[in-house]
Amino acid sequence: MTGRGCGGALRIDALRREFGSFTALEGLELDVPAGEFVALLGPSGCGKSTALNLLAGLLDPTTGTISLDGRRIDRLPPEQRGIAMVFQNYALFPHLTVADNIAFGLRMRGCPKPERAERVRRALDLVRLRAQADRYPRQLSGGQQQRVAIARAVVVEPRLVLMDEPLSNLDASLRLDLRTEIRALHQQLSLTTIYVTHDQTEALSLADRLVVLRDGAVQQVGTPAEVYERPANAFVAGFVGYRNSLPGTLTGGVFDAGDLVLRVGGYGTDRPAPGPAVAMIRPEDLLLVREPAAGSGNEVPLDVRVCEYQGRGFAIEGSGPGGQLLHCRSDRSFRPGERAVAVVAPDRVRLFARPQTETPTPDRALPVDGQPS
Amino acid sequence: MTDVAATSTGQAAPPPVGAARRPPGYTLTGAVTWGGLWVFVGGLLLAVASVLLASLTTQLADGWLPRGYTTRWYTQSWTTFGLGRLLVTTVEVGVAVVAVTLAVALPTAYVLARLTFPGRRLLLLLFLVPQVVPVMTYAVPLATLVYRLRLNDTLAGIVLVNLVPAIPFAVLVLLPFVEQVDPRIEQAARVCGATNRRVFVHILGPLLVPGLLAAGVLTLVRVVGQFELTFLVSGPDSQTLVVALYGAAVQAGELASQEINAMATVYMATTLTLLLVALRVVDPTAVAARDGRSSR
Amino acid sequence: MSASGPSGDHLLRWRDRARRRGVTPTVWLVVPGALFMVVFFVYPVCYGVGLSFQGTQGWSSAYRDFFADRLVNNHGSRRSILITLELALAASVVNVVLAVPIAYRMRGRVRAKRALIAVVLVPMTLGTVFVASAMKEFLGPSGWLNRALLGIGAIEQPLPLVGNVTGVLLSLVFTGLPFAFLLMVGYTSGIDPGLDKAAAVCGARPAQRFWLVTFPLLLPGMTITFCLSFVLAFGVFPSATLVGNDAGPTRVLSKVAYTEYSYGHYPTASAAAVVMAVVQLAVLGLVLSARGLLHRGPTTGGKG
Numbered sequence: 018m019t020g021r022g023c024g025g026a027l028r029i030d031a032l033r034r035e036f037g038s039f040t041a042l043e044g045l046e047l048d049v050p051a052g053e054f055v056a057l058l059g060p061s062g063c064g065k066s067t068a069l070n071l072l073a074g075l076l077d078p079t080t081g082t083i084s085l086d087g088r089r090i091d092r093l094p095p096e097q098r099g100i101a102m103v104f105q106n107y108a109l110f111p112h113l114t115v116a117d118n119i120a121f122g123l124r125m126r127g128c129p130k131p132e133r134a135e136r137v138r139r140a141l142d143l144v145r146l147r148a149q150a151d152r153y154p155r156q157l158s159g160g161q162q163q164r165v166a167i168a169r170a171v172v173v174e175p176r177l178v179l180m181d182e183p184l185s186n187l188d189a190s191l192r193l194d195l196r197t198e199i200r201a202l203h204q205q206l207s208l209t210t211i212y213v214t215h216d217q218t219e220a221l222s223l224a225d226r227l228v229v230l231r232d233g234a235v236q237q238v239g240t241p242a243e244v245y246e247r248p249a250n251a252f253v254a255g256f257v258g259y260r261n262s263l264p265g266t267l268t269g270g271v272f273d274a275g276d277l278v279l280r281v282g283g284y285g286t287d288r289p290a291p292g293p294a295v296a297m298i299r300p301e302d303l304l305l306v307r308e309p310a311a312g313s314g315n316e317v318p319l320d321v322r323v324c325e326y327q328g329r330g331f332a333i334e335g336s337g338p339g340g341q342l343l344h345c346r347s348d349r350s351f352r353p354g355e356r357a358v359a360v361v362a363p364d365r366v367r368l369f370a371r372p373q374t375e376t377p378t379p380d381r382a383l384p385v386d387g388q389p390s
Numbered sequence: 391m392t393d394v395a396a397t398s399t400g401q402a403a404p405p406p407v408g409a410a411r412r413p414p415g416y417t418l419t420g421a422v423t424w425g426g427l428w429v430f431v432g433g434l435l436l437a438v439a440s441v442l443l444a445s446l447t448t449q450l451a452d453g454w455l456p457r458g459y460t461t462r463w464y465t466q467s468w469t470t471f472g473l474g475r476l477l478v479t480t481v482e483v484g485v486a487v488v489a490v491t492l493a494v495a496l497p498t499a500y501v502l503a504r505l506t507f508p509g510r511r512l513l514l515l516l517f518l519v520p521q522v523v524p525v526m527t528y529a530v531p532l533a534t535l536v537y538r539l540r541l542n543d544t545l546a547g548i549v550l551v552n553l554v555p556a557i558p559f560a561v562l563v564l565l566p567f568v569e570q571v572d573p574r575i576e577q578a579a580r581v582c583g584a585t586n587r588r589v590f591v592h593i594l595g596p597l598l599v600p601g602l603l604a605a606g607v608l609t610l611v612r613v614v615g616q617f618e619l620t621f622l623v624s625g626p627d628s629q630t631l632v633v634a635l636y637g638a639a640v641q642a643g644e645l646a647s648q649e650i651n652a653m654a655t656v657y658m659a660t661t662l663t664l665l666l667v668a669l670r671v672v673d674p675t676a677v678a679a680r681d682g683r684s685s686r
Numbered sequence: 687m688s689a690s691g692p693s694g695d696h697l698l699r700w701r702d703r704a705r706r707r708g709v710t711p712t713v714w715l716v717v718p719g720a721l722f723m724v725v726f727f728v729y730p731v732c733y734g735v736g737l738s739f740q741g742t743q744g745w746s747s748a749y750r751d752f753f754a755d756r757l758v759n760n761h762g763s764r765r766s767i768l769i770t771l772e773l774a775l776a777a778s779v780v781n782v783v784l785a786v787p788i789a790y791r792m793r794g795r796v797r798a799k800r801a802l803i804a805v806v807l808v809p810m811t812l813g814t815v816f817v818a819s820a821m822k823e824f825l826g827p828s829g830w831l832n833r834a835l836l837g838i839g840a841i842e843q844p845l846p847l848v849g850n851v852t853g854v855l856l857s858l859v860f861t862g863l864p865f866a867f868l869l870m871v872g873y874t875s876g877i878d879p880g881l882d883k884a885a886a887v888c889g890a891r892p893a894q895r896f897w898l899v900t901f902p903l904l905l906p907g908m909t910i911t912f913c914l915s916f917v918l919a920f921g922v923f924p925s926a927t928l929v930g931n932d933a934g935p936t937r938v939l940s941k942v943a944y945t946e947y948s949y950g951h952y953p954t955a956s957a958a959a960v961v962m963a964v965v966q967l968a969v970l971g972l973v974l975s976a977r978g979l980l981h982r983g984p985t986t987g988g989k990g
């Protein structure tokens with residue numbers, strides 16, 4: 018809590034875990050410099066918690082190594098790893114007061130009493146729970162309980178903090194508040210942190226670097242901006258907000274999806290080779306209008322099916338010429354059944370190679386993009 | 391203060407790279423626990439086996455195993471003790487007690503679980519206290535009462551005294567089961583136009599079948615094994631198996647021990663059959679944790 | 687029951703008030719059960735207490751007879767209080783001390799857990815009478831246990847395991863342990879396994895995790911288990927009669943009460959039963975208040 022970084026440098030090598038014949042995590046490679054905030058992002062069941070439990074020592078790896086500050090820790094029991102963890106369901110000790118919960122880790126480390134009291138007090142200030150120090154966990158709200166859990170983790174100044182979906186049990190507005198708080202706390206303490214979430218906005222706003230997982234395999238590693246703007250494959254793109262996906266064929270500067278042809282441009286370097294491809298477009302980039310202005314980009318005729326008011330505009334769902342389901346935005350409302358035109362700029366269409374086998378999902382063993390720099 | 395964290399984690403410094411290993415899973419406390427468990431199970435099996443063997447012995451021997459085996463003690467004890475009659479009485483008592491108990495306990499448990507009304511805590515107490523008062527405390531005056539009603543040595547008397555611990559017990563078993571049924575399900579049925587009776591028959595009944603089974607089976611097991619109460623009111627014409635077994639065991643000097651052991655074996659067979667049935671119906675650990683919410 | 691007129695109005699208003707306090711027609715479903723308990727439990731208990739004050743020589747003569755050891759067979763009824771207490775306390779302490787670690791080790795996934803639970807349940811189903819008579823066979827001077835110990839040369843003389851406190855205690859443990867175990871399995875599985883993990887990540891070694899996290903959370907459950915084990919062991923008399931020696935060293939209170947009753951001495955039988963109840967409730971009260979002193983604050987299991 019001195020503001021100077023005391024986190025450790027984490028190195029994960031070929032970390033793999035199987036449950037019977039099922040591989041929950043395969044070949045995780047990650048190099049985390051001291052003080053970095055890394056988010057593991059992926060849908061439910063993709064092996065995020067497995068990865069975190071392996072780091073914590075709550076699970077044994079099938080193969081692979083974990084080292085912290087150059088020392089192997091993967092064979093140590095959790096209590097000897099010098100790490101701290103925040104659980105999704107808080108896991109506060111119900112028989113201890115807030116202060117005693119926070120002091121627990123210090124007690125285990127044999128910290129002398131006066132210093133312990135002082136550090137607990139500072140941790141309580143850090144999460145603004147001074148007044149609740151003598152309450153029991155069940156007398157606190159969910160947000161307060163999770164703040165206690167965070168204080169319990171950071172008070173021991175661990176070399177590594179693990180957080181397993183700490184915000185997913187909270188309601189929406191509380192989640193936003195606590196997210197900001199976690200970010201502020203990390204800026205203040207610079208603890209090396211691995212943060213697990215299935216919520217892309219959470220990961221994008223918190224992390225210095227993202228690791229996108231799918232079915233136990235890494236899809237992409239990169240800064241939030243890299244992942245958001247240049248997703249490595251169709252899966253990552255779908256995960257960071259590219260809701261519209263159209264299978265088709267790429268030839269030259271033209272993408273042909275049957276009844277629908279799009280001119281594509283920009284992103285020259287990472288455009289796939291001509292052949293079967295998937296075009297992905299964010300709803301925000303697909304603007305619905307009655308009369309398109311000339312030369313505004315690709316024009317896609319659309320039959321409006323649903324129109325939702327969203328405060329700053331409207332979200333519209335409709336079907337394209339080939340019956341494709343398309344999500345777009347507009348600043349005015351449409352009636353169901355109305356015909357309109359969706360407009361997208363050529364450089365806002367992202368293209369990904371489509372595997373020859375007729376599975377629209379990309380291959381599991383895609384190469385890891387964007388090596389950590 | 392950073393120093394403390396650093397040194398304390400430093401104390402737990404792992405052995406050199408690659409050599410670090412988890413401590414083995416065998417501990418002293420573990421050995422003691424499992425040892426104790428096996429002593430218990432072993433002692434139990436041996437005790438049961440010695441009863442079984444003794445009931446099959448032709449002649450008392452001083453060796454480990456009997457010299458010869460026979461089943462004649464079973465026929466003999468069947469006639470001496472009237473085991474057929476005893477079994478019939480035991481079943482009759484068990485069935486009657488379970489039927490009455492469930493009929494009375496279900497509405498009671500329902501009201502106690504669902505409604506708040508003045509005197510609810512007092513009522514709960516009324517059903518809790520019999521669990522913590524020694525059986526003798528109410529058995530003695532209850533038996534005198536039964537005598538006055540001229541119900542001693544009758545089936546009705548035995549059923550009556552057995553109902554006294556059975557009803558509150560069944561109420562306590564049923565309570566968490568009723569609490570588990572979401573009241574909104576009932577409200578939904580009412581909104582759909584069901585009357586009270588229909589809600590009970592079509593909604594609550596089916597949902598409470600597991601609870602009723604649990605309560606019924608556990609009550610039956612307890613009634614069959616219930617000794618003190620039955621003992622006080624039963625006479626020569628109305629005995630259950632346990633009471634007769636106790637009577638035989640007390641006068642062990644006058645009867646052939648094989649005969650007593652044959653009867654004990656019959657009793658054991660009866661209760662173990664019940665236990666098997668019970669285990670098919672009830673998850674014992676779920677019932678044992680009365681605050682069922684935590685275990686389910 | 688006409689709704690008109692002042693009395694009808696009054697009735698309506700009264701009914702309205704009752705309804706507002708929660709007395710709906712459904713509440714009357716509780717009447718049969720409550721009535722039964724009042725007639726066949728509360729009344730007998732009160733009747734028994736009354737009876738105990740109707741001794742042959744004045745209101746307290748039954749109790750004076752009890753405490754002056756002037757009952758049938760004159761085996762020392764005062765000593766019976768101590769004997770019963772010792773037996774029941776020892777049995778319930780052993781039961782809880784054995785049940786907690788076994789249940790704790792069963793909390794995870796253990797091979798053949800269901801089968802093991804079924805086996806442990808057997809003595810509970812068999813009941814005190816059977817277990818006592820089997821123990822008598824098994825522990826007796828020519829029983830298998832003594833035979834085995836003699837055979838391996840561990841002892842010269844058969845151990846006196848029957849006819850004294852040891853045998854009774856053993857049979858009480860055999861009948862009581864399953865019940866204690868069952869309760870404790872319920873309580874241990876009610877504790878969130880995440881708490882153990884959280885403690886491990888906080889740096890607690892396995893022993894510390896047990897004593898600092900699991901044990902305090904189990905304490906309320908252990909108290910309840912102790913109390914219920916005590917209740918079970920306190921009232922039993924078949925084991926004291928069959929395995930022990932109810933003419934002296936294991937003459938328990940319920941046997942005293944039963945003997946008086948079988949001789950038709952109702953006041954003294956009731957007095958013995960009342961003494962039993964008082965002693966038992968006193969022990970329960972002490973244990974529960976000691977728990978209150980030991981442990982304040984919420985104690986319910988690990989809820990997130």
Ligand SMILES: Nc1ncnc2c1ncn2[C@@H]1O[C@H](COP(=O)(O)OP(=O)(O)O)[C@@H](O)[C@H]1O
Pocket residue numbers: 036039041059060061062063064065066067068
């Ligand atoms: N103990 C286990 N045994 C078998 N399979 C498991 C076990 N734990 C997790 N899994 C499987 O591993 C996969 C990844 O689980 P998990 O890491 O919990 O996912 P999440 O990303 O949602 O946290 C899931 O498909 C799950 O079914």
Ligand SMILES: [Mg+2]
Pocket residue numbers: 065066
């Ligand atoms: Mg998870």
